[in-house]
């Protein structure tokens with residue numbers, strides 16, 4: 722294989738023993754995997770498909786649920802180096818943990834369900850007939866209030882200990898008139914656990930500068946100004962950055 726050196730030993734073993742299928746699973750294979758591990762009782766349409774994961778609308782008994790499935794490998798933009806098979810389980814775990822953390826901290830994110838290997842379930846945002854649209858596609862009835870709620874939402878994520886590092890109108894859903902934050906995959910923990918706080922806080926502020934500029938650009942179409950400095954200031958106050966400078 723051309724990418725031999727890139728795969729770790731356990732993957733080599735699986736490749737040699739025929740346990741790895743390098744073709745992308747079909748919809749019905751993914752559906753079987755979701756049903757087999759009990760994350761849902763019925764798998765419906767694909768709601769979204771990003772660089773690394775697909776999101777499916779599912780039913781669990783009577784409840785609608787969403788299941789996010791990290792693909793077993795992804796193809797890089799340049800060439801086709803495949804990343805380690807096992808790491809997709811890690812990514813699902815990371816996103817699921819951050820989602821759980823944000824939820825427990827009271828941020829407006831979908832309620833996490835359960836995780837199994839490279840997939841996890843969560844609360845479905847939408848109603849019986851319509852999926853909550855991405856902010857990008859939504860027409861806002863009260864854009865100014867929505868802007869304020871978005872800034873307050875980013876602040877409450879920070880209060881829960883997380884900075885969303887990929888803030889954009891694609892990762893905010895409009896549900897019951899309010900902003901819901903999704904796709905915490907690359908979120909940054911800004912509480913005091915893990916690697917040195919100042920490293921993560923600097924990284925978080927850089928991500929926030931980028932995200933707030935992206936959102937400010939979006940709100941310009943409603944002739945509104947999102948005060949990016951104020952948003953960052955509010956987040957910094959929440960994560961108690963000043964004491965670390």
Ligand SMILES: Nc1ncnc2c1ncn2[C@@H]1O[C@H](COP(=O)(O)OP(=O)(O)O)[C@@H](O)[C@H]1O
Nearest residue numbers: 768769770771774776787831844845846903904
């Ligand atoms: N809890 C949810 N309820 C309804 N739709 C969702 C939910 N989570 C994700 N989606 C849909 O799936 C799309 C992709 O989800 P996202 O987590 O942003 O994955 P990606 O990593 O592919 O960007 C979203 O843009 C949204 O339309």
Ligand SMILES: [Mg+2]
Nearest residue numbers: 771891892904
């Ligand atoms: Mg996304």
